[in-house]
Amino acid sequence: MDRLSSPGKSALALLITEELESDHEAHVRRHLAEQLAGVLGLRFTGVRHGRQLDETDIYVIPDATLVTPQPGIRSDQDLYGGVVARPFMASKAISHPLISSDAAAPDGWTERFMELAGDVVLPGYSAFNLDDALRAGAQLLQQGPIRVKVVQARAGRGQQVIHAMPELEKWLAQQDASRVRQDGVVLEVNLTSVRTFSVGQLRIGGMVISYFGCQNLTDANDGTAVYGGSDLWLVRGDYTALLREIPDPVARQLIHQAHRYEQAAEAAFPGFIASRRNCDVAVGRDPSGQQRSGVLEQSWRIGGASSAEVYALLAFVAEPALQRLQASSCEIYGEAPVIPPDVTLLYQGDASATGPITIGVRVTPWQQPVITSN
Structure with missing residues (x-):
């Protein structure tokens, strides 16, 4: 190789x-x-x-x-x-502003990111104490149901849909006030009929690879719906190269939103460096019934789609003329799971944190993604 x-x-x-x-x-x-x-x-x-x-x-x-x-x-x-x-710059808290200018905020907090990102994120707020979270939730609930999130949770965990103030008060009472002060919580408009996609980029060893992907949900061993892997469409080159290969209008919109989110981070956060860039972008119906899309959060670390990214990188390196391909990561829970064909197993066992789980990756030829509207 x-x-x-x-x-x-x-x-x-x-x-x-x-x-x-x-x-x-x-x-x-x-x-x-x-x-x-x-x-x-x-x-x-x-x-x-x-x-x-x-x-x-x-x-x-x-x-x-x-x-x-x-x-x-x-x-x-x-x-x-x-x-x-700053620690908060690495979390989903950057995706939303504070409820007011006098709200609690971590050292170094800046509204510059939100000013630059604009409408590429969903309506919502980040809060760094329970009182501010209650105020933010009360305002958002006037528009309809909201989704509340623990900032440091991963794989779709630590989230709940809230329909009324008593539910919000109960959820906030369950949170550790000191952790909220340190990390924050996120409250945003809840989307229904929602689908979550990934837009990302790798910059490794002089090579740039960009991708658009669909995230899959699966049932964990406790029945909770969690991240089950990603199907990625990857190209050799930057986001401009990716857009040349994907004509679907919804996919193109999501790529533009994620790129603008990254550009906002580069401009607003001095010293920001990222070779692994991944944004979760959601498409769904807001409480008024209108279709809406927005970046939920970023991942500037090794993550669930990393196996697909790395195996795609290996394929691009092995074939210098290769310009595009697909790669999928999968996480399957339970005993004796059905494993899709051509999957390379990376782990299979009874993990202490999850119970029985199988993790794999697959690389396949490119087939054009078609993303229909909700």
């Missing part, structure tokens, strides 16, 4: 910032790290722990968006992931 341009590092390592790491995620991350190390011509040196990597000669794959200072990261060619100046 051919290799990408060297990032000027001596080795590659995973950086685990969280205290608890699930065994299935650890297994998949290690496998993907080994694949990236091979294609970058680097030695894989295993796992480091902490929120900062002081070894400046290491290409790093962190499990979360990092916060400066990061001595070894000067550009997007130094990591698979992202770096921001």
Whole structure:
């Protein structure tokens, strides 16, 4: 297999910032790290722990968006992931403004991002104390049902649809006030008949790959609807190259919205670096019945679609003339699951965090995506 341009590092390592790491995620991350190390011509040196990597000669794959200072990261060619100046910049809290100018806010908070992103996000608010969240919810509920979200939750967990003030008061009473002050909560207009898509980009070893994708839901072992994988359409090149390959008007709108969201982050957040860019973009009906779309959140770290991204990267490197392809990640819960054909298994077992789960990836030839309106 051919290799990408060297990032000027001596080795590659995973950086685990969280205290608890699930065994299935650890297994998949290690496998993907080994694949990236091979294609970058680097030695894989295993796992480091902490929120900062002081070894400046290491290409790093962190499990979360990092916060400066990061001595070894000067550009997007130094990591698979992202770096921001303040913790809140890495969360879904950036997608909405505060309810008022006197509302609580973390150090460094700026409304500049929302001014630049404009209507590419859904109507909503971020709140950093329970009183502000109650005020924001009361205002939004005048338009109809809202969705409330714990900022740090992943895979579709930590969310609830709220129809009336008593429900909101009950939900807020269940939240840890200190965590809300630290991380925030999000309250936004709830969409029905909703579908969630992904728009993203990789910048690795001198190569740029951009994609549009559909997210799939599945039932976890406890019956909760959670993320079940992504089907991605990927091209060699930037978002302009991606738009040349996708004529569907809805898909094109979502790509433009995600790109504008990224541009807002680049302009509003000094020191922002991201080689792995992924936005969740939703399409559905708002409480008035009108179709609406908007970016829900970003992911500047290794995530659920990363296996599809990395295996697509390997295919592009192996075939220099290849310009476009499809790749899918899948997460299937339960014993003895039905596995789609041509899937490469990355993990199968009884994981401590989820119970029985199977994780796989598949690369296939390009077929034009068709996204119909709701």
